[in-house]
Amino acid sequence: MVSSLRGGAGCLRRGRIPDGAPARALAPPRARALNLLGFAGIAYRALGPALAHLDPEAAHRLAIAGLRRAPLPPAAPDDPILATTLWGRDFPNALGLAAGFDKHGEAPDACLALGFGHVEIGGVTPRPQPGNPRPRVFRLAEDRAVINRYGLNSDGLTVVAARLARRTRRGLVGANLGKNKDSLDEVADYVAGMRALGPHVDFAVINVSSPNTPGLRDLQGRVAMAGIVRAVAAARDATEPRPALLVKLAPDLDDAALADAAEVALECRLDGLVMGNTTVARPASLRSSARSETGGLSGAPLLAFSTGKLRDLYRLTGGRVPLVGCGGVASGADAYAKIRAGASLVQLYTALVYEGPGLVPRIKRELAALLRRDGFRSVAEAVGADHG
Ligand SMILES: Cc1cc2nc3c(=O)[nH]c(=O)nc-3n(C[C@H](O)[C@H](O)[C@H](O)COP(=O)(O)O)c2cc1C
Structure with a gap:
């Protein structure tokens, strides 16, 4: 798309x-x-x-x-100020490609060659599934936004794991783990995802926040989330090499739900949280005719909203859980705002649709300039700077 x-x-x-x-x-x-x-x-x-x-x-x-x-x-070498180390891995830059673009793990290295410091493939479901009927993706050009209701169409773990196994593992790749729509045991689905893809990736992301799989977002509740995280963490601990484990949250979580998620992350010693996925909200500012389509909204209208939730999450976790900031990033200033709000890494997808791959070097250039302007020597130094 x-x-x-x-x-x-x-x-x-x-x-x-x-x-x-x-x-x-x-x-x-x-x-x-x-x-x-x-x-x-x-x-x-x-x-x-x-x-x-x-x-x-x-x-x-x-x-x-x-x-x-x-x-x-390969992309040109990055400005060293953009480099960052997380989970024992050296990221050449803090900007990554969000889940959903390379859903089936077909081209992670080509995506890295666009200049991203990491690529998150997926979401991948255990068994192949077709997703929702088409059309299921809508461009809201006037709003620099997209609505999608793919419903986790996936080639399934066997096929995607085989693709990842063929890589020579140069750049950093993560996997977004989903569950089948008709699954009766979501814990088993996420554990299967970790077992199949974990050995091939640097980090795995439990996706409990896609709005297009019925009931999925209920798994963000305290008890359900803790149960899933504990089981997947156990599977991860048996994985070699050991990937980092994250959970991706919806920006639609209210204060109480966000506090619960933060507590589970701390209790279960999660390696990170991604804030966040698409939103089911429809800001009144939307102008495009497709604004009433069902699905998750991404892109520019999500920026301030999701950055606010990221800021809350940093405060709620006391800066002790690394955060990945995702939602509406289209410039170096947007990426910098996420970092200052608490993000250790930043991801984007929708802006690429509108700006093309020239966007990636531009954001990196702008971000490096902003870090230097404010006297930071690295991305890590600027993480959470807004919190004083
Ligand atoms: C077409 C499309 C498909 C997506 N598929 C997934 C997915 O499979 N799993 C997931 O966690 N997020 C998925 N996302 C959400 C993105 O990863 C990202 O969280 C969201 O789009 C906000 O970032 P953006 O505004 O930069 O696009 C998808 C987004 C789009 C636009």
């Missing part, structure tokens, strides 16, 4: 991510790789009218296929 979603022509014209295979023959390697992602004016001129009508999900599939096949050279 890193693609035109809705309104592909405008998206292409501004250099967004869609496909564009015809550009391949015309461009040198680096440009060719980017063109395959849909950055080429050439591709737009050749295919524009067709892409404008391309189903957004089909366009996303083409973008992933392009990423898989294009021999992307």
Whole structure:
């Protein structure tokens, strides 16, 4: 879906991510790789009218296929001020690609080559499942937002684990663990996810916050969450090499639920919390015609809301649980705000749809400048700076 979603022509014209295979023959390697992602004016001129009508999900599939096949050279080395160490791993920079883009673990290394410091693949469910009927992704261009109701469509653990096993494990990769829609035992589902994917990743994220699987978000309740975390942590402790274990939360949690989640994280010694997933809220500011579609809203309208919840979570955990800030990041200033609010790492997805991969080096440049402006020597020094 890193693609035109809705309104592909405008998206292409501004250099967004869609496909564009015809550009391949015309461009040198680096440009060719980017063109395959849909950055080429050439591709737009050749295919524009067709892409404008391309189903957004089909366009996303083409973008992933392009990423898989294009021999992307590694991204340029990062400014050392952006480097950070967490869970015994050295992240070259603090900006990662959020779950949902590479759902099936098809192209983690190509995504890393865009300049991300880490990539979270998934969500992956134990058994393959189709997800919800199409259409299930909607582009809210006027709002720089997306609504999706994929419903955790997944190739399943066996297929995804085999893909990850074939990697040579250079860059840092995490896995987002889901549960099957018809599962009667969610604890067993998340444990299976850890057993299958844990050995192949640097961190695993228990996803109890996607709004598109009935009942899933109830698992954020204190008792349910603690039960899942304890079982998955035990499976993780038996995993070699040992990945970090995180839980991804919804920004829609109220104060009491957020306090419960923070307590479980501290009690169970979680390695981290991700704040957060998409929201079921619909801010009154939304202008796009697709604003009433059912699903999770992501992108710009989520930024202030999710950064506020991240700030609360940092306060509630006393800064003792590393946080991953995700939701609406589209600039270095947005990433910096998440870090100052308490994030040790930052992730994004939706802005990539609108800005294209040039966004990644731009955010890193801007973030490095902001850190230096305020006298920080590293990302770690700035984490939680707003809390005094
Ligand atoms: C199309 C789409 C699919 C997503 N799929 C997942 C998923 O499978 N698991 C998950 O935890 N989050 C998923 N997300 C949520 C993102 O990882 C992220 O938390 C959310 O979009 C907020 O970040 P953003 O505003 O930068 O997109 C998805 C988001 C989008 C737009």
